[in-house]
Structure formats: structure tokens, C-alpha cells
Amino acid sequence: MIDKLVLYFQYPFVRYAVIVGVLIALCSSLLGVTLVLKRFSFIGDGLSHVAFGAMSVAAVLSLTNEMILILPVTVVSAVLLLRSGQHTRIKGDAAIAMISVGALAFGYLLMNLFSTSSNLSGDVCSTLFGSTSILTLTKNEVILCVVLSIAVVLIFVLLYNKIFAVTFDEDFAKATGIRADRYNLIIAVIIAVIIVLAMNLVGSLLISALVIFPALSAMRLFKNFKYVTVFSAILSVICALMGILISILSGTPVGSTIVAVDVLAFFICYVAGRVKGGVIG
Amino acid sequence: MALITVTDLVLGYDSQIILSDLNFKIDQGDYLCIVGENGSGKTTLMKTLLNLKDPLGGRIVTGDGLRRNEIGYLPQQTAIQKDFPASVWEIVLSGCQSRCGLRPFYGKEERKLAEENMERMEIKELAGRCYADLSGGQQQRVLLARALCATRKVLLLDEPVAGLDPMVTSQMYDLIAKLNKEGITIIMISHDISAALRYADHILHIGDKVFFGTKDEYLHSEPGRFFIEQQKGENKDDR
Numbered sequence: 001m002i003d004k005l006v007l008y009f010q011y012p013f014v015r016y017a018v019i020v021g022v023l024i025a026l027c028s029s030l031l032g033v034t035l036v037l038k039r040f041s042f043i044g045d046g047l048s049h050v051a052f053g054a055m056s057v058a059a060v061l062s063l064t065n066e067m068i069l070i071l072p073v074t075v076v077s078a079v080l081l082l083r084s085g086q087h088t089r090i091k092g093d094a095a096i097a098m099i100s101v102g103a104l105a106f107g108y109l110l111m112n113l114f115s116t117s118s119n120l121s122g123d124v125c126s127t128l129f130g131s132t133s134i135l136t137l138t139k140n141e142v143i144l145c146v147v148l149s150i151a152v153v154l155i156f157v158l159l160y161n162k163i164f165a166v167t168f169d170e171d172f173a174k175a176t177g178i179r180a181d182r183y184n185l186i187i188a189v190i191i192a193v194i195i196v197l198a199m200n201l202v203g204s205l206l207i208s209a210l211v212i213f214p215a216l217s218a219m220r221l222f223k224n225f226k227y228v229t230v231f232s233a234i235l236s237v238i239c240a241l242m243g244i245l246i247s248i249l250s251g252t253p254v255g256s257t258i259v260a261v262d263v264l265a266f267f268i269c270y271v272a273g274r275v276k277g278g279v280i281g
Numbered sequence: 282m283a284l285i286t287v288t289d290l291v292l293g294y295d296s297q298i299i300l301s302d303l304n305f306k307i308d309q310g311d312y313l314c315i316v317g318e319n320g321s322g323k324t325t326l327m328k329t330l331l332n333l334k335d336p337l338g339g340r341i342v343t344g345d346g347l348r349r350n351e352i353g354y355l356p357q358q359t360a361i362q363k364d365f366p367a368s369v370w371e372i373v374l375s376g377c378q379s380r381c382g383l384r385p386f387y388g389k390e391e392r393k394l395a396e397e398n399m400e401r402m403e404i405k406e407l408a409g410r411c412y413a414d415l416s417g418g419q420q421q422r423v424l425l426a427r428a429l430c431a432t433r434k435v436l437l438l439d440e441p442v443a444g445l446d447p448m449v450t451s452q453m454y455d456l457i458a459k460l461n462k463e464g465i466t467i468i469m470i471s472h473d474i475s476a477a478l479r480y481a482d483h484i485l486h487i488g489d490k491v492f493f494g495t496k497d498e499y500l501h502s503e504p505g506r507f508f509i510e511q512q513k514g515e516n517k518d519d520r
Contacts, residue, residue: 033366037361037366038361039361157385158385159385160385161375161378161381161385161386161387162385164367164371164375165375167361168361168362168365168367168372168375169356169359169375171331171333171354171356172356172376172427172428172431173375173378174331174332174333175331175332175333175350175352175354176352176353176354176376176378176379176431177350177379178378178379219366222366223366223367223368223411223413223414224366224367224368224371224409224411225365225366225367225368225371226371228366
């Protein structure tokens with residue numbers, strides 16, 4: 001088995017896939033805790049469907065660089081969705097559900113009507129469930145991913161205390177002069193960037209898993225915000241790494257293998273949390 | 282100059298006016314209780330004082346070197362906080378956030394302030410505990426310590442004893458009275474008129490009739506007598 005892995009790791013595309021996979025898992029888990037606690041668990045799902053819709057439009061327009069369209073559209077949707085949490089007529093969960101299925105439907109419709117590809121259902125399937133595209137990354141894409149990931153981690157670390165204050169008690173934060181709206185906006189933009197990045201890895205249907213499972217697992221075990229955040233990041237990286245290795249060795253689809261490992265980790269944490277009755281740390 | 286001066290304040294949502302022509306002032310060291318029926322605009326008034334909401338008209342002016350973001354706030358508990366994985370220490374420290382400005386991390390000064398206020402609230406031994414696992418009274422102490430980190434002058438308390446048992450309630454009131462004696466101005470929203478009359482020195486009654494004045498003036502005013510009678514009646518009904 002080790003021999004097989006060593007052999008595979010001689011190929012640059014395998015190394016790229018592992019680097020990108022681990023980085024995306026790390027980034028997506030960071031904001032997971034905040035999103036779960038703010039009752040926005042499904043935002044990953046909603047946004048990734050928006051990204052799928054945008055990707056279809058980009059494909060129809062045959063843009064050479066799809067990111068030009070996908071990233072701004074997803075960021076705008078994220079901002080609108082997280083804003084809608086407070087004072088709109090359509091409440092948060094309904095708004096997410098609406099945008100999510102709407103974008104999915106339009107995306108598929110467009111691809112169907114204007115497709116130039118001979119293997120339409122294959123294309124759709126691979127965007128929804130993650131594709132081999134993680135194994136066909138170019139060097140530039142990997143560099144882009146590394147740069148964006150570093151930016152996300154850096155911003156998160158610098159804003160950590162403010163994100164905590166805003167998540168725990170938005171009114172108190174605002175009353176004491178913290179610009180909560182600004183931080184909510186930053187959170188929205190970061191989550192959109194992460195989702196667009198993660199689409200390559202697990203596809204748009206499974207992204208939510210990367211965002212919420214590590215956070216939920218960590219919350220079974222720890223009751224301290226810092227430990228929850230750190231543990232969910234570590235757990236997410238381990239799960240992604242294991243998922244990728246398993247999928248390479250046994251030829252399973254990358255995205256769903258990672259998610260399966262995440263689910264397994266959740267159950268282990270759940271049982272461990274029950275047995276220990278919650279570690280304070 | 283008064284600490285907070287409110288002139289001709291108009292409160293409401295969108296174009297719907299709940300309360301208009303509200304005038305009162307709060308001096309350093311006052312203990313003001315805001316009473317009134319449900320829906321009379323108590324919470325809206327508090328949100329406006331805290332700058333969470335813009336008034337429809339009128340002005341709120343702070344004096345004595347008080348900045349608008351230097352008001353400590355004890356909010357009612359939110360649903361999110363019930364299963365929030367955070368330690369007491371993390372929460373109290375987050376009260377220092379506004380002092381940090383754009384600085385990303387807490388410094389020695391903030392840590393010291395948080396420690397002092399935890400001692401003040403007698404919750405130092407709870408520092409590592411999870412907030413969600415604490416009793417209602419302990420949680421209020423944690424949030425009070427956090428509010429104290431954000432202010433040296435004024436505390437706004439929104440129904441601080443809601444959901445607490447009688448024993449813990451009276452401890453909470455004693456604690457607030459102690460803070461007031463130490464020189465912190467207290468503004469408290471309360472349903473509990475008897476406690477308001479026992480602890481506060483000024484009363485702001487809002488509703489159909491608005492009253493602002495000292496406790497003794499309130500006891501002899503028309504809205505005061507009416508409201509007290511009504512509350513007593515309700516309390517009898519409860520029993």
C-alpha cells in the first residue's frame with residue numbers, strides 16, 4: 001500500500017490534489033463554527049448552487065476564465081443571504097432554500113438548452129458531486145488556491161476575536177461600538193470564496209459537509225470557542241487527507257469519500273462526547 | 282452636565298410612532314428604572330439609547346466625557362447562546378473588544394480588566410467553565426462582568442432578573458445596588474415594580490402617560506399610583 005502511495009505521489013497532479021484538498025478543508029472548517037452557531041448551516045449549500053448556476057452561465061457564454069463570473073456572483077449572493085438574516089420579509093432559511101434550488105434549476109436548464117458538450121449528464125454530475133477536476137489542476141490553479149487559502153486563514157486569525165464577539169452577541173457588540181455589519185460582510189465574502197474554491201474538490205452538492213461536519217464534531221467534544229475552532233480545523237484537515245488517500249488507493253470518487261470520512265469522524269466524536277460528558281479543555 | 286440627556290425623543294418602527302416627546306436626563310450615579318406595560322416601547326427605548334436603532338426624532342446627548350460606545354449592556358439571553366461553546370473567560374474578555382479598536386488581539390491591560398471584573402462578580406472560579414452549562418444566575422453574572430469590561434460609567438440592564446428564582450433574584454438586585462454604590466450609573470428595564478421602588482432613585486414610566494422623576498415623586502403621581510395598584514392586583518391574581 002505504501003509503495004502504491006509513493007508511486008502515486010511521484011505524479012505532480014496527485015501532489016497538487018492533496019495540497020489543494022487539505023487547504024480547502026482547512027479554510028472551510030474555520031468559518032464552520034460561526035455559521036453553525038449563527039444558524040446558517042445551509043448557506044454553504046445555497047451558495048454552492050448559486051456557484052453552479054453561475055458556472056452554467058459561464059459555460060454557455062463560453063468564457064475562458066469561468067472564475068470571472070462565478071466568484072462575483074457567489075460573493076454578492078453571500079452578502080445578500082447573510083444580510084437577510086436580520087430584517088427582511090423572507091427569513092434566512094427560506095431565502096437560502098429559495099436561492100439554492102432556484103439557481104440549481106436555472107443552471108441545469110441553461111446547460112441543457114445551450115450545451116455544446118456531448119456528455120451533458122456527465123458534466124452536470126461532475127459539477128454536482130465533484131469531479132476528477134481536482135486531479136487535473138494546473139500549477140497556476142494550485143498557486144491561486146494557496147494564495148487565497150493563506151489570505152483566508154490570515155484574515156480569520158486577525159479577526160478571530162471580533163468574529164467571536166459578533167457571533168456570540170451581535171447586539172452587545174454593536175452597542176459597544178464594534179462594526180458588526182462590516183464583520184458580517186467579511187464573513188460572507190470569505191465563505192463565498194471558500195465555496196468557489198471547494199467546488200473543485202467535492203462538488204456543489206457536498207460542500208456543506210466540509211463546512212459543518214468538522215464544526216459539529218468539535219462541538220461534541222469541546223465547550224470553548226478557541227478549542228472548538230482549532231480542533232475542527234485539525235479534524236477537517238485529517239479527514240480530507242484520509243479521504244483523498246483512500247480515494248486514490250481504492251479509486252472511489254474524491255468528494256464523497258472525504259465527506260464519508262467526515263461523517264464517520266462526527267459519529268466517533270459524538271460517541272466520545274457522550275462518554276466523556278463534554279471536555280471543557 | 283448630565284451623563285445622558287434625552288430631548289423630545291420620538292420612538293417607533295418605520296413610520297409607526299410608539300412614543301413621542303420623551304424627555305429625561307440621567308446624572309452620574311443615578312439608579313433609573315424604566316417601567317411600563319408590555320409594548321409600551323421599553324425595549325425600543327433601550328435599543329435607541331444603545332445606538333442599535335435610530336430615533337425617529339429628537340436627540341440623545343451624552344455628557345461628562347461619556348462616549349456613546351461606553352455604555353455597558355446586559356441584554357436578555359438569546360437562543361444562540363443556549364448551546365454556544367464558549368468559556369466564561371472568553372465571554373468576559375469579549376467585553377473588552379471595543380477598547381481594542383482595530384487591534385486584533387487582547388493585550389495585558391484587557392486581560393487584567395477582565396480578571397478584575399470577574400473577581401468583582403465573584404465568578405473567578407468559573408473562568409474555564411462553559412457558559413451554556415451554568416445556572417441562570419451565574420450566566421447573568423458572566424454577562425454583567427462582560428458589560429463592566431465595556432464601561433466604567435453606565436450599565437443598561439434589560440430585565441436582568443427574568444427567569445431567575447427569588448433567591449437568585451434578590452442576590453442579583455443586591456449586586457446591582459452594590460455596583461451603583463461604587464459609582465456606576467444604572468439604567469434598568471423592569472417588570473418588577475416593587476423592586477424598582479426598593480432600589481431605584483429615579484423612575485421613568487412610559488406608556489399612555491409618561492412620567493419621569495424621583496421615586497418619591499412617582500409614588501405620589503397619578504401614573505405611579507395607578508400602575509402600582511394595577512401591578513399589585515396582577516400579583517394577587519397570580520397567586
